[in-house]
Amino acid sequence: MYTITYSLRDNKNNSDDYYFDIALFTNEVLGKAQEFLGAYTDEYSSYIKAISPHDNTSKEEYFFELLILGVLWKVYSGDALELEKGPQHILSTLVSLRQKGGLLKPSIDAVRGFLSTIFLSPDLYDNMFTLSPAVKHLEILLNWLEATGEFKYEVARLTKWHKYIEIKPKEDAVNILASSIAFADWFEDKSDEFLGKYTPNVDRYLNEIRPSRYWNEDVIFCGRRRVEYHLNMVGAEIMNRAFKKAFQHTDKKLAxxxxxxxxxxxxxxxxxxxSGLSCIGCMKDCSVNKLKTLGHKLGFQVLIIPHESSLYSSWKKDSTIKEDVGIIGIACVLNLVSGGLMLKEVGIAAQCVLLDYCGCKKHWHQEGLPTEINERYMEKILLDP
Ligand code: SF4
Ligand code: SF4
Incomplete structure (x- = not known):
């Protein structure tokens, strides 16, 4: 099958090998994170516990937050420096208006696509300039990320780090930032080696197809770099490990x-x-129908959502999603981590499953390729002790 950007199948019939590889690589990443970041995350964990005693974020999640920081710093800090206060303010306002939904959303998206292309669109490989590790540069990066509207939950986590780093002596603050960037350097090289076979066409997509996304609202989303795919893959694995117990303790499960x-x-x-749609099983070969059949066997329901944003915006008023429900969030690689962070923030126990490849008409493919998941991994999530 034609691979648009990534495929967990690596030219095979299924993605079983991917799940083996990602588990191994995540172990290596966490081992290395201890060397690079262990001292900082211990201290940060104590700081968070002092201000929020019930916070249950694990050390592995803090490692991942600093990895997000380092990777996004390497990819976007150069672009962030170029964003002036005026456009930043307008873009952030448009992001807030868009999150409210409503009839204005298509018009807001049209304006955002135009402004994002002019003011935010990364220069890809022409501009690999990155800012030096400094607290004021972290603020610049966070402002840029916020203005894109693509990193809402990453920004929420990193803003907490920003507040913490701000009160540290300057030298300590620089050390934390420099270590997360150095860890991201290591991660970029190693993830190419371990996971590169699953993201074979990202660079080709960025060079040849992504220019057709200019002036569209998804110009940043579709322009994510290869290292960000790898970051999301490892992040999904880390979050699944961290949230597994809470998920298993929920009464009901909803995919x-x-x-x-x-x-x-x-x-x-x-x-x-x-807040979505319920499959009636009208087509035998439809992946949703197959998942529904698996759900009957394993005890979960299936809810189709037009886009993850509809879940995010309406989870509070949705009677299908309550705190005793464990969510299995299914999405393509670039959507999973923000979805997982969002569900954690609102107190929902979740597990995530990656689509084996992306393919929707809205972002990735002219006609739209129906996407699929690995059902054996689904079973593992539900049945493994
Ligand atoms: S999701 Fe598939 S099987 Fe279900 S109602 Fe739609 S087309 Fe039919
Ligand atoms: S491929 Fe599917 S999960 Fe990914 S952006 Fe498109 S609709 Fe969302």
Missing amino acids: VVPACMCISRDKCQAKPYG
Whole structure:
């Protein structure tokens, strides 16, 4: 099958090897993180516990937060320096307005696409300039990330680090930032080696196809670099490990499925249900229908959502999603980590499953490729002790 950017199948029939590889590589990443970042995360954990005694964030999650910081610093800090206060303010305001939804959303998206291309769109390989590790530069980076609207939950986590770093002596602050950037350097090289076979076409996509996304609202989303794919892959594994116990203790399970898994959007007869749609099983070969059948066997329900943002914006009023429900969030690589961070923030126990490849018409493919997941991994999530 044609690979747009990534494929967990690596030219095989299934993605079983990917799940073996990602588990091994994540072990290596966490071991290395201890060397690079262990001292900082211990101290930060004590600081967070002092101000929020019930916070249950694990050390591994803090490692991941600093890895996010380092990777985003390397990829975007050069672009962040170029963003002036005026456009930054306008873009951040548009992001807030968009999150409220409503009839204005398409017009807001049109304006955001235009402004994002002019003021935010990374220069890809022409500009590999990165800012030096300094607290004032962290603020510049966070402002840029916020203005994109693509990193809401990453920004929330990193803002806490920013507050912490601000009160540290200057030398300590620089050391934390420099160590996370150095760790990201190590990660970029190693992840190419371990995970590169699963992201073979990201660079080709960025060079040849991504220019067609200019002036669109998804110009930043579709322009994510290869290292960010790897970051999200490792992040999904770290979060699944961290949230597993809480997920297992939930009474009910709900798989939240993106509409791109449906075999034919035009012919789909799914019925409105909660904040999404319920599959009625109208097509035997549809991946959603197969998942629904698996759900009958393993005891989970399936909810189709047009886009993950509809889940985020409506989870509070959705009777299908309550705190005793464990969510299995299914999405393509670039959406998973922000989704996982969001669910953690709102107190929902979640596990995530990556689409084996991306393919929706809105972002990735002219006609739209129906997407699929690894059902054996789904079973593992539900059955493994
Ligand atoms: S099987 Fe379900 S998801 Fe697939 S097309 Fe039919 S109703 Fe839609
Ligand atoms: S391919 Fe990714 S971005 Fe597109 S609908 Fe599916 S999960 Fe969402």
